[in-house]
Amino acid sequence: MSGHTTPQSLYRERDLVPVKRALISVSDKTGLVELATVLAESGVEIVSTGSTAATIREAGFAVTDVSAVTGFPESLDGRVKTLHPSVHAGILADLRLEAHENQLADLSIAPFELVVVNLYPFVETVESGAAPADVIEQIDIGGPALVRASAKNHANVAIVVDPFNYDELIAAVKAGGTTLTLRQKFASLAFEHTANYDLSVSAWFTENIYDQWQDDTEGLGEEILEQFDALLGTTSGDLDEASVFPSTLVIEATRGSVLRYGENSHQAAAIYLGEGGxxxxxxxxxxxxxxxxxxxxxxxxxxxxxxxxxxxxxxxxxxxxxxxxxxxxxxxxxxxxxxxxxxxxxxxxxxxxxxxxxxxxxxxxxxxxxxxxxxxxxxxxxxxxxxxxxxxxxxxxxxxxLPEDFRRSSLELRQISGGLLVQEADTFEEFSSDDWTLVSGEEVDAATRADLEFAWKACRAVKSNAILLAHDGASVGVGMGQVNRVDSCHLAVSRAGERAQGAVAASDAFFPFADGLQVLLDAGVKAVVQPGGSVRDEEVIAAATAAGVAMYFTGERHFFH
Missing domain, CATH: 3.40.140.20 (AICAR transformylase, duplication domain)
Incomplete structure (x- = not known):
C-alpha cells in the first residue's frame, strides 16, 4: 500500500536545519565523547539509551534517558526501548508541513533534528564463533527502525551511522546546522548500512539452513554458500532443493577505487571489493x-x-x-x-x-x-x-x-544482459591422470606422462578453442581463441617451431575431425591428451594410431570462454 500523498504546494522550504535535539544510541563508541562534547557545547539536548547514555553521562554531560521520553522503561533485556510513538513521531514528523508541526504540539512531542545510531555487532558476533542463541540476540530491531525512519525523513533529520562521518557532522553543527545536501548524503549511507546489515543476517540464516540439509547434497550446498558469502557477497532467499544455489542472490561489494578508465579510454571504471574476499x-x-x-x-x-x-x-x-x-x-x-x-x-x-x-x-x-x-x-x-x-x-x-590468506573462488560469476551466470569454478583439486584412458599407442614413460599432466592443466588457462604444446614442464607453443580447432593447432605449432618435435599436446575439448590432430602429428608431437567424446572419435584415434602416437582421453573438457 502506498503512503499518504500530500500536495507539493503545502510543503515549506527547508534547507539548513539547526540541531536542537539529538537521539544517540551506538554500539561502536568510537568518537562518542568528542561528539557529545560538541553537541553539549552547542546547547543540543541529548537523548540516549543504555550504555551510550552511561558513557555520555560519565563524561560529564547531561543526557535524557529514552525511558523519560517514552514514559515506559527499557524492557525485555533491552529488546524494547526506542520502539515508541514518542520517539518515532519526533523522528518522522515532516516539519515542512504545518499539519505535522501542529500534531506534534498537540501530542506534546518534541522533534529530533539529529539521530546517531549504529547497529548491534552482528557480524563480529558471528565471526567470534558465538553460539546461535547469542548470534540471534545481536539482530538489531529498534536500531534499523530508527535509521530507516530518520533516513526517510532526511528533509528534516540528519542520520549518522558511522563514526567516520562525525567530523563532517561536528563541522555542520558548529556552522549552524545540517544542509539538505548533507542530510541526503547521510541518508544514502544509512540505507546502505541497514541493507548490508540485513544481508549479513540473511546470509547467516541461509547458512544455518544449509547446515540442516547438507547431508542430502553431500556438503556441496554449504561449500557453495560459503563461497557466495566470502567472495561474491551474501545470499538470501528460500532454498530450492532442486538446486544447490539459493533462489535469490544478492551481491555485496564495497568500491575500492575509481580506475583511470575501463577496457578502453572512453569507458569509466571502478573496482569493487567483495566482502570477505x-x-x-x-x-x-x-x-x-x-x-x-x-x-x-x-x-x-x-x-x-x-x-x-x-x-x-x-x-x-x-x-x-x-x-x-x-x-x-x-x-x-x-x-x-x-x-x-x-x-x-x-x-x-x-x-x-x-x-x-x-x-x-x-x-x-x-x-x-x-x-x-x-x-x-x-x-x-x-x-x-x-x-x-x-x-x-x-x-x-x-x-x-597477494593477501596472506589468498584463496581462489570456487564460484565464478559473469554478467549477461538482463542477469548473471554463476557456476562452479573449473579446478584441479582432485586431479589424477590415473582416470585417463589410453586409446592409441603405448603407455608413455613417467617424464612424458608428467608433461601430459602439465599440458592438460596449463591448457585450462587458454581461451577456447585451446591447444597447448609442452615439454619438460613448460609450454612451448600456445594456440588460443580461434573459432575452429584446426587454426588453433596451426597457431600452436607455428609458435613452437622446432620445439614442436617431441613435445606433447593438450586440447581443451575433443577433436571434431582428425584434421586438427593431423597438424600436430605432422609437426612431430609424441603424445596427446584430449577429452574425447566426438562422434568421430574412431577417425581421430585411427590417425593417432597410424602415427604411432600415444593419445589419452580424459573424459572431461576445459572450455574457457
Whole structure:
C-alpha cells in the first residue's frame, strides 16, 4: 500500500536545519565523547539509551534517558526501548508541513533534528564463533527502525551511522546546522548500512539452513554458500532443493577505487571489493602506478593459471591469454626463477608488456630476469627484500602482493544482459591422470606422462578453442581463441617451431575431425591428451594410431570462454 500523498504546494522550504535535539544510541563508541562534547557545547539536548547514555553521562554531560521520553522503561533485556510513538513521531514528523508541526504540539512531542545510531555487532558476533542463541540476540530491531525512519525523513533529520562521518557532522553543527545536501548524503549511507546489515543476517540464516540439509547434497550446498558469502557477497532467499544455489542472490561489494578508465579510454571504471574476499582485488600494490581495468583482468588470469599447480609455477599473460606457463622442481636451486625463465622462453615477443604471476615468493634471481623485460604487473605471494629493492627501482612495473590468506573462488560469476551466470569454478583439486584412458599407442614413460599432466592443466588457462604444446614442464607453443580447432593447432605449432618435435599436446575439448590432430602429428608431437567424446572419435584415434602416437582421453573438457 502506498503512503499518504500530500500536495507539493503545502510543503515549506527547508534547507539548513539547526540541531536542537539529538537521539544517540551506538554500539561502536568510537568518537562518542568528542561528539557529545560538541553537541553539549552547542546547547543540543541529548537523548540516549543504555550504555551510550552511561558513557555520555560519565563524561560529564547531561543526557535524557529514552525511558523519560517514552514514559515506559527499557524492557525485555533491552529488546524494547526506542520502539515508541514518542520517539518515532519526533523522528518522522515532516516539519515542512504545518499539519505535522501542529500534531506534534498537540501530542506534546518534541522533534529530533539529529539521530546517531549504529547497529548491534552482528557480524563480529558471528565471526567470534558465538553460539546461535547469542548470534540471534545481536539482530538489531529498534536500531534499523530508527535509521530507516530518520533516513526517510532526511528533509528534516540528519542520520549518522558511522563514526567516520562525525567530523563532517561536528563541522555542520558548529556552522549552524545540517544542509539538505548533507542530510541526503547521510541518508544514502544509512540505507546502505541497514541493507548490508540485513544481508549479513540473511546470509547467516541461509547458512544455518544449509547446515540442516547438507547431508542430502553431500556438503556441496554449504561449500557453495560459503563461497557466495566470502567472495561474491551474501545470499538470501528460500532454498530450492532442486538446486544447490539459493533462489535469490544478492551481491555485496564495497568500491575500492575509481580506475583511470575501463577496457578502453572512453569507458569509466571502478573496482569493487567483495566482502570477505582474499583475491587479486585485495592484493596490496607495493610499487608502481595505479592498476588499470585491463591490469586487473590480466593479473586475475595470471594468478588463476599459476595457482593451478602445486609445484613452483609462473604464468605470463597478455590480453587474458597465456603466452607462457612453466613449473619447476621444488628441489631446484631457485625454482621460481627457473619457472619464470622457461615460461618466458615460450613466446618472448608476446611476453613484452605482459603480466606475470608466481605462486611462490619472488627471489632475487627471478627479479634480475624480470627487470630486463618490460612488464606491466608482477603479482606474487611475496617478494624477497633484494628482489623488491631491484624491481622497485623500475617505475613502470606494478608489484602486487597477494593477501596472506589468498584463496581462489570456487564460484565464478559473469554478467549477461538482463542477469548473471554463476557456476562452479573449473579446478584441479582432485586431479589424477590415473582416470585417463589410453586409446592409441603405448603407455608413455613417467617424464612424458608428467608433461601430459602439465599440458592438460596449463591448457585450462587458454581461451577456447585451446591447444597447448609442452615439454619438460613448460609450454612451448600456445594456440588460443580461434573459432575452429584446426587454426588453433596451426597457431600452436607455428609458435613452437622446432620445439614442436617431441613435445606433447593438450586440447581443451575433443577433436571434431582428425584434421586438427593431423597438424600436430605432422609437426612431430609424441603424445596427446584430449577429452574425447566426438562422434568421430574412431577417425581421430585411427590417425593417432597410424602415427604411432600415444593419445589419452580424459573424459572431461576445459572450455574457457
Amino acid at each position: 582474499a583475491g587479486i582485488a585485495q592484493a596490496d600494490v607495493l610499487h608502481g602506478k595505479e592498476m588499470s581495468y585491463n591490469n586487473y583482468v590480466d593479473a586475475d588470469a595470471a594468478v588463476r593459471a599459476a595457482y593451478d599447480f602445486d609445484q613452483p609455477a609462473v604464468a605470463i599473460i597478455k590480453h587474458a591469454n597465456p603466452c607462457g606457463i612453466a613449473v619447476a622442481s621444488p628441489d631446484a636451486p631457485d625454482a621460481i626463477a627457473d619457472a619464470h625463465r622457461r615460461a618466458h622462453e615460450c613466446d618472448p615477443v608476446s611476453a613484452f608488456g605482459g603480466v606475470i604471476a608466481a605462486n611462490r615468493r619472488v627471489t632475487l634471481a627471478m627479479a634480475q630476469t624480470v627487470s630486463t623485460i618490460f612488464t606491466e604487473v608482477l603479482v606474487a605471494p611475496g617478494f624477497d627484500d633484494e628482489a623488491f629493492e631491484l624491481l622497485s627501482a623500475k617505475k613502470n612495473i606494478r608489484l602486487l602482493e
